[in-house]
Amino acid sequence: MTRYLNYNGTICKADRLIISADNRSFRYGDGLFETMKLTHGRIQLAAYHFERLFEGIRLLEFKKPDHLTVENLNVQVLELSRKNQHKEARVRLTVFRGNGGLYDPENHYPNYIIQTAALQPGIYSLNAEGLSVGIYTDARIPVDRFSNLKSNNFLAYCMAALHTKRQNLHDSLLLNTNGNICEATVANVFIIKDQHVLTPSLPEGCVAGVMRRYLLERFHTIHLTARECRISINDIENADEMFLSNAVSGIRWVRQFGNKAFTQTLTAHIADLLMKDLP
DSSP states (O other), X not given: OOOEEEETTEEEETTSOOOOTTBHHHHHOOEEEEEEEEETTEETTHHHHHHHHHHHHHHTTOOOOTTOOXXXXXXXHHHHHHHTTOSSEEEEEEEEOOBBOSSOBSOXXXXXXXXXXEOOOXXXXXXXXXXXXXXXXXXXXXXXXXXXXXXXXXXXXHHHHHHHHHTTOSEEEEEETTSSEEEESXXXXXXXXXTEEEEXXXXXXXXXXXXXXXXXXXXXXXXXXXXXXXXXXXXXXXXXXXXXXXXXXXXXXXXXXXXXEOOOHHHHHHHHHHSSSOO
16 A cells, blocks of 8 residues: 655655646656665666666756755655665656746746655566567657656557557557657567567667666677567567566566567576566
């Protein structure tokens, strides 16, 4: 049960009303967020998460106060998880501008909300059944300097998630404005072809995923070659294996894409060797 949240450094009841109708994040999606996994009293891959967060704060031209630091946010996450009695938790840290119209915000200081939700304890484990995924074509992900952020403007992903449920799928892939594979609704995409690991490059508009970064930096340690590139629907259909990744779920094996069935031999090898001892 989640009873409390943290609003701008103060822990309060989770049912407290936080934002007004004039809030710019509510009106325009003016902000960003991090989704992190808390386990054994620490945030996994914390350095990567906070590096991405503060780069996003810079790109969105917030005026960062001196007290908004990695150290303070980390302490507040741990305090909130203890208050909610969550030993293992999904943590969402949302940063947003305050009130104002499109051209006249009251100020550019970041507000933030920290929330925790309980997770079942245990290390990452590969899903034995495999996912069935499709493709969502009613929206395209733009390719610009903000595409790699976890933006509060999440409409395309919300609609893709609705499509996923209607189609009785586990997830859907989204295309960028060039028609290439971008990512899934809440995960980065990897395919394996002839023992090579491929994933959409950041210039293709995908979120700069923390787990994606971790995997790309470590594939060489298990003697695999990995490449960031353009990936088409045809590439997916001709791949040997496919998996999705994010910071909370780790690696999730994809079993089916349309009429294409995937094996999991190398995916299971990657999960076994790279997901046990995350920093």
